[in-house]
Amino acid sequence: MTPMPDESSHLILPDGDPVLTSRFAVPVLPPTFVHRGRLTQHLQQGLRDGPLVLVNGPAGAGKTFLVADWFTSARPRGSAAWLTLESSDDASGLFWAYTLEALRYHGVELSEHIGSPGLPARVDPSLLARLADELNRREEPVTLVLDEFDRITSPAVAEELHELVRHASPRLRLVLVSRSDPLLPLHRYAAAGQLTEVRAAELAFKVHETSTLLSLHGLPSSDGVVRALNERTHGWAAGLRLWALAAxxxxxxxxYLKEFEESDNTIADFLTVEVLERQRQETQDLLLRTSLLERIHPDLADALTGRKDAGRLLVDLHRVNAFVTPVGHSWYRQHPLFAEILRARLRARYPGLEAELHSRAAHWLGSTGLVMDALPHAVAAGDWGFAATLLVDDLAIGSLLTGRDTDRLTDLFSRMPPGADGAAPELIRAALALARHDTQRGVTHLRQAESEVRAAGGPAARLSLTYLNVLAGRLLADADRAETAAREADQVRDEDAYLLKGLESAHPEFGALLLSDLGAVLLWAGRLDEAREALQAAAEVESSPSTAGPRHESLNRLALIELLSGRLRRAEQQVGAADSEAERSGLPKTEGTGTGQLALAEVALERDDLSAARRALERAAALEAAQDDPVVSGGLAVLRSRLCLARGDVRGALEALRGVRKAAEAAGGTPAPEWLSDRAVAAAAAARLAAGDPAAAVAAVQEQDAAGPEALVAEAQAQLACGDCESALRALDRLPASAARGPAVAVAVLLARAQAATALGDDAAARRLLVRALTVAAPERQRRPFREAAPWLRRMLRSEPSLAASHDWLPAELRPAPAPGQGPAGEVPPGPVESLSSRECDVLARAAQLMSTEEIAADLFLSVNTVKTHLKNINRKLSVTRRTEAVRRARELGLL
Incomplete structure (x- = not known):
């Protein structure tokens, strides 16, 4: 098969490495390869019978060449792709990134909407669902060969692969080439008759195949020799070939074939005697010294040998099949087993040289900009100072906190001994501690690094120090510290603009993290406009796997700011943009602090969708990071209180508010910001008012000297319940002019004023205020304030039903009875079998406007598949089968 043009080489994996297209190459069969028709026919029949074929046997059993022979000569109709796995593919994100690129490389057309994993270690299940759906739409099956599958030891990868096969069968055929049984439920496949196995016994050479092999090598093949050799090796392909080469x-x-002792026939002996020792001395030296490298470049090899002949020697080694393979772009790789044997021989022949070679490799890789490749060698050499300096001087400190290399670097530097001194090691210790939310330890390490960095640190170290101080400021809820550090970062950038511009371009996560953390602490401090500016800048940083996390979190925090400003629809749109970023970048659903879910829960509550609010609250609370973010934990406490009160649990509502104090204590003991404390005061006042104690509700606000719009509205409502209309109006008059910016805030104020006007007997003013409240709330579908105002509002609407006649979005008990001819008074069509979520309501509203699926997706910042899922759920809940029927039914139910 002719592969597609090599476009994969321009693609970057989630771990930052380029895609190695050599891994998609089908191995070339050697001239001495023995074609075994019985096995290729078995493979072919197995792929007709079921979705899974397992070719399993020990190293050197001929598995790969067998499947390569079938792939090139006898594979069934349809598309087929080949991927050779590596140990790094045990990370879920890398495995699926390479799988998708292998399919595309071999000509399997995949839609762009499938996306690609954004993190090395994880993949979003929705990506796999999209892939399964696309494969199912194909007319012909796709066969995927995964060679060296024994490198996959991750249960997560195995489970994801199993789910893909289960959902994409029969359009996906999978061939696994492995030394061991994969972590798949093979018994299920076998019980269902969907598994074909080619194991060691079947892979073993038959006598006639051994005879053919020897003949192809030009060796004598008398029956006695063939049978003896076949019996001694048990038909093991590599053993036969090794003996043939030695003979x-x-x-x-x-x-030689007759007398060769079995005890001598080990891979180690053969590789040592027949490969290593048959090379010239300079070649042996190169093989030994480069055995500690994952990948070998000729210039790097020269740095380890001290000579200039590596380029020629590597070409020769590959040419004579001496277990050295090119992997593209002038890089080579030794066979892992060969390298292991060579490393053992290196230690025996040159004691103490290994550390020096690691040090040379680290310096060469670091000098060429391959910092992430250099770090393990620096650590293996025990040079922690150099390793830390490499990371810091590359401005890669943010990689310890987000992006493709976080887990690997954290594991690497968590082993750094206390004796590693200097500014760079202290900065890394600070970053690791702050990442664990060990703020006290992190700040201590920052202090230890600060004097040295300020005195003699390079621009990257000084800029790294400023960011870590911003992060410390966020964790300590100290906006002044974070702002001061951010200003210092700008100063450092101005002083060393040329150098830092290139480093920040290579590490866009640095700027995204700094702005995101600055915006977060400003949000906690209640400086919403400044927070919005910082977070918007963070969200606009270049999209890449390393910036996906802070961009996603910034968009969610922007949603919360819109909510606090009283803009429900804008908050929802920002969460939609954050979800789109997560879907596009392949972030898992457990990523982030839960800020977006908190905003969605508040929106749902304002729209009187209590079940949706509870679900969003539970999703946010389930995130481990939510407990470490005071904005989220404090906001969830207020939300829990409001939900308790909505179901009549006054005691639970007051109990839930203790979480606000806990959030403030967790944020370094600083007082809760005004926006949070005011919301908590308003919730406490509402609970006491619901308990029938309006005086306690008034005291709850006044004792805290709360001045936010929610608290003042709560005080006004409590004063009205006390019969003190004048005090209620004075409370509302204390509202700052900016408090009415958002519709949700304005509606609450207008309703409170309307209630006061009613109590004062000014029905005309009350009517005007109510009309304005209804007009402002209608686009937002803000039902909750009207339900909470129901007693006096119901009386008003009963006397003047025309006020609500055009507002069918109001709660049913506030709407006028149906007009004559539209059914008996009070009769309501049967509701949906399950409440529509707020997002489903948004999709339904746009469907009613005759928008296409694509237009709805664009308007709500969703994928087309997500919109289709929402439409299916809407049809199910409304018991209809078509979109037009859903719209008609929704109008009957007052949902539109």
């Missing part, structure tokens, strides 16, 4: 060099090949 070719023997003075009497037939005698």
């Amino acid at each position: 070719l060099r023997a003075p009497d090949p037939e005698s």
Whole structure:
């Protein structure tokens, strides 16, 4: 098969490495390869019978060449792709990134909407669902060969692969080439008749196949020699080939085959004697010294040998099949087993040299900009100072906190000993501690690094120090510290603009993290406009796998700011944009602090969808990071209180508010910000008012000297319940002019004023205020304030039903009875079998406007598949089968 043009080489994996297209190459069969028709026919039949074929056997059993022979000569109709796995593919994100690129490389057309994993270690299940759906739409099956599958030891990858096969069968055929049984439920496949196995017994050479192999090598193949050799090796393909190669060099090949002792026939002995020791001395030296490298570049090899002949020697080694393979772009790789044997021989022959070689490799890789490749070698050399300096001087400190290398770097530097001194090690210790939310330890390390960095640190170290101080400021809820550090960062950038511009371009996560953390602490401090500016800048940083996390979190925090400003629809749109970022970047659903879910829960509550609010609250609370973010934990406490009160649990509502104090204590003991404390005061006042104690409700506000719009509205409502209209109006008059910016805030104020006007007997003013409240609330579908105002509002609407006649979004008990001819008074069509979520209501509203699926997706910042899922759920809940029927039914139910 002719592969597609090599476009994959321009793609970057979630771990930052380029895609190695050499891993998609089908191995070329050697001239001495023995074609075994019985096995290729077995494979072909197995792929017709079921979705899974397992080719399983020990190293050297001929598994790969067998499947390569079938792939190139006998595979069934339809598309087929080949991927050779590596140990790094045990990370879920890398495995699926390479799988998708292998399919595309071999000509399997995949839609762009499938996306690609954004993190090395994880993949969003929705990506796999999209892939399964696309495969199912194909007319012909796709066969995917995964060679060296024994490198996959992750249960998560195995489970994801199993789910893909389960959902994409019969359009996906999977061939696993492995030394061991994969972590798949093979018994299920076998019980269902969907598994074909080619194991060691079947892979073993038959006598006639051994005879063919020896003949292809030009060796004598008498029956006695063939049978003896076949029996001694048990038909093991590599053993036969190794013996054949060794016999070719023997003075009497037939005698060698007869007399070769089994105890000598080990891979280690063969590789040492027949490969390593047959090379010239300079080649042996190169093989030994480069055995500690994952990948070998000729210039790097020269740095380890001290010579200039590596380029020629590597080409020669590959040419003579000496277990050295090119992997593209002038890089080579030794066979892992060969390298392991060589490393053992290196230690025996040159004690103490290994650390020096690691040090040379680290310096060469670091000098060429391959910092992430250099770090393990620096650590292996025990040079922690150099390793830390490499990371800091590359401005990669943010990689310890987000992006593709976080887990690997955290594991690497968590082993750094206390004796590693200097500014760079202290900065890394600070970053690791702050990432664990160990703020006290992190700040201590920052202090230890600060004097040295300010005195003699380079621009990258100084800029790293400023960011870590911003992060410390966020964790300590100290906006002044974070702002001061951010200003210092700007100063450092101005002083060393040329150098830092290139480093920040290579590490866009640095700027995204700094702005995101600055915006977060400003949000906690209640400086919403400044927080919005910082977070918007963070959200606009270049999209990449390393910036996906802070961009996603910034968009969610922007949603919360819109909510606090009283803009429900804008808050919802920002969460939609954050969800789109997560879906596009392949972030898992457990990523983030839960800020977006908190905003959605508040929106749902304002729209009187209590079940949706509870679900969003539970999703946010389930995130581990939510407990470490005072904005979220404090906001969830207020939300829990309001939900308790909505179901009549006054005691639970007051109990839930203790979470606000806990959030403030967790944020370094600083007082809760005004926006949070005011919301908590308003919730406490509402609970006491619901308990029938309006005086206590008034005291709850006044004792705290609360001045936010929610608290003042709560005080006004309590004063009205006390019969003190004048005090209620004075409370509302204390509202700052900016408090009415958002519709949700304005509606609450207008309703409170309307209630006061009613109590004062000014029905005309009350009517005007109510009309304005209804007009402002209608686009937002803000039902909750009207339900909470129901007693006096119901009386007003009963006397003047025309006020609500055009507002069918209001709660049913506030709407006028149906007009004559539209059914008996009070009769309501049967409701949906399950309440529509707020997002489903948004999709339904746009469907009613005759928008296409694509237009709805664009308007709500969703994928087309997500919109289709919402439409299916809407049809199910409304018991209809078509979109037009859903719209008609929704109008009957007052949902539109």
